Amino acid sequence: MSALHVDKLEKTYASGTQALKGISLDIPEGSFFGLLGPNGAGKSTLIHCIMGLAMPTGGKAEVFGHDIVKDYRAARSLVGLAPQDVNLDWFLTVEETLDYHGGYYGMPKKERRERTDELLEAFSLTEKRESRAMQLSGGMKRRVVLARALMHKPKMLILDEPTAGVDVELRLDLWKYMQNVNKKDKTTILLTTHYIEEAEQLCDNLALINHGQIIKTGTSAELKKHYKQKDLEGVYLALIGRDEKAIKAGKK
Ligand code: ADP
Numbered sequence: 001m002s003a004l005h006v007d008k009l010e011k012t013y014a015s016g017t018q019a020l021k022g023i024s025l026d027i028p029e030g031s032f033f034g035l036l037g038p039n040g041a042g043k044s045t046l047i048h049c050i051m052g053l054a055m056p057t058g059g060k061a062e063v064f065g066h067d068i069v070k071d072y073r074a075a076r077s078l079v080g081l082a083p084q085d086v087n088l089d090w091f092l093t094v095e096e097t098l099d100y101h102g103g104y105y106g107m108p109k110k111e112r113r114e115r116t117d118e119l120l121e122a123f124s125l126t127e128k129r130e131s132r133a134m135q136l137s138g139g140m141k142r143r144v145v146l147a148r149a150l151m152h153k154p155k156m157l158i159l160d161e162p163t164a165g166v167d168v169e170l171r172l173d174l175w176k177y178m179q180n181v182n183k184k185d186k187t188t189i190l191l192t193t194h195y196i197e198e199a200e201q202l203c204d205n206l207a208l209i210n211h212g213q214i215i216k217t218g219t220s221a222e223l224k225k226h227y228k229q230k231d232l233e234g235v236y237l238a239l240i241g242r243d244e245k246a247i248k249a250g251k252k
Pocket of ligand 1: 013014015017018019037038039040041042043044045046
């Protein structure tokens with residue numbers, strides 16, 4: 001069974017924007033799957049549909065066999081989301097942030113305590129458990145967001161542009177934590193990014209998305225071979241184009 005099965009999913013906003021034009025993809029259980037595409041491609045819209053934050057206007061999607069619309073609660077409980085913006089409650093301590101999230105998902109107190117200790121350790125936050133979110137460094141805040149997303153033990157973790165605007169050193173540090181979640185805990189990860197290097201370094205499977213459509217899926221090696229390119233950047237340029245890359249880099 002796929003962790004995520006998406007079948008001809010469509011989303012047209014009330015404004016008339018066709019953000020998803022019939023997307024189909026399968027994410028194998030246990031994989032680190034990258035959805036790579038420029039700004040405006042439809043990545044966030046897909047995530048919002050999976051999380052029940054946006055209603056699809058066509059097609060369907062299932063999380064571990066649970067329909068995201070008809071079986072919303074079951075689907076939702078199997079997914080953890082680390083959103084693009086660091087949306088922490090600044091006045092809560094790190095420990096409270098995790099504990100409240102667990103409470104929201106109905107975890108009993110003892111289980112919450114154990115899980116909190118486990119996650120604080122895994123994300124090197126044990127010493128900061130009593131600190132309020134507003135007192136943390138940028139890197140720590142992002143680690144709390146990751147830990148919180150994992151609190152209710154989801155089988156799939158969605159990372160929406162997890163390192164957007166983060167400096168290189170911090171990005172490498174966050175990658176290490178993400179890889180641990182995938183390798184050690186066997187959690188399936190769906191990562192959206194517009195950083196080609198991030199997708200190439202982390203993801204075992206990739207889908208390139210542009211203008212609400214999946215352009216191509218495969219491993220980095222398959223994509224490179226198919227498009228006769230020596231790196232993923234070449235594939236991206238061939239499929240999505242130089243203009244898009246220049247716009248993204250702020251050169252246009
Ligand atoms: P990405 O995450 O890849 O940057 P989005 O899913 O945010 O792309 O956007 C896809 C398209 O849908 C864009 O044209 C964007 O302007 C549009 N869009 C996104 N959210 C909304 C919304 N709430 N209402 C109307 N249009 C939207």
